[in-house]
Amino acid sequence: MWQSFTGNEEDAIQAEQAVGRDMAQVVREDSHGPADPAVQSLLENITARLADRVKNRAHHFEVAAVNGNHPTAFALPGGFIFVAPALVTLAEHDRDELAFVIGHEMAHVIKRHAIDRILSQKALSMASLATPAARTIAPWIRTVGVQWLEKAYSREQEFEADALGARLVQVSGFDPTGAFRMLDRFRDLDKNTDPLGLGAYLSTHPPIDDRIRHIKEQLHLDI
Numbered sequence: 001m002w003q004s005f006t007g008n009e010e011d012a013i014q015a016e017q018a019v020g021r022d023m024a025q026v027v028r029e030d031s032h033g034p035a036d037p038a039v040q041s042l043l044e045n046i047t048a049r050l051a052d053r054v055k056n057r058a059h060h061f062e063v064a065a066v067n068g069n070h071p072t073a074f075a076l077p078g079g080f081i082f083v084a085p086a087l088v089t090l091a092e093h094d095r096d097e098l099a100f101v102i103g104h105e106m107a108h109v110i111k112r113h114a115i116d117r118i119l120s121q122k123a124l125s126m127a128s129l130a131t132p133a134a135r136t137i138a139p140w141i142r143t144v145g146v147q148w149l150e151k152a153y154s155r156e157q158e159f160e161a162d163a164l165g166a167r168l169v170q171v172s173g174f175d176p177t178g179a180f181r182m183l184d185r186f187r188d189l190d191k192n193t194d195p196l197g198l199g200a201y202l203s204t205h206p207p208i209d210d211r212i213r214h215i216k217e218q219l220h221l222d223i
Helices: 002-006 009-029 037-051 085-090 095-110 113-119 126-130 137-144 146-151 155-171 178-191 199-203 208-219
Strands: 062-065 073-076 080-083
Touching: 009 062, 009 073, 009 080, 009 113, 037 062, 037 085, 037 095, 073 095, 073 146, 080 085, 080 095, 085 095, 095 113, 095 155, 095 178, 113 155, 155 178, 155 208, 178 208
Parallel strands: 062 080
Antiparallel strands: 073 080
């Protein structure tokens, strides 16, 4: 529906980028101070390597480390990805684990999950979102909060993002088993009384064991 409203696929991607750019500005303004430049550089290097293997060159991805209260990541329409430094710390700066997280978020953009959940909101319309620099998005995102961006996907979409994200990791030369290590870290935190506030983040994702099993099947990994 979004593509038919905005034109061809390239037009749709450009429209998504306009929407995401406005949303990203709100996220940056509401973030808790600047992130560590070393963390930002690490995330940018990983993202560039993954983006280089995305077939549709109309997609562009921009990653930013944004301070938050718990280890999380989320993607906005148009390829704007935000990762909390707490997640980088949780992964112990492991590039393969972080590549899975970023690849997963990139997949949400590529598969149009990011724009679809925005379009599902009754407070917004396709007409308003398709206009340049849509000004309805800033007050709306401030109303619902960044937390909504972290947990609004369906479990089916999460499985789809896991599969595409893991394949992207693999073809980019990262170790795909980093996905399992990252997911194991989430599971361990959840078992240990959720000290970093992951409950809300994980509640909308499929069970960890199911996610690991699905990724192994998609990548034909017998491990």
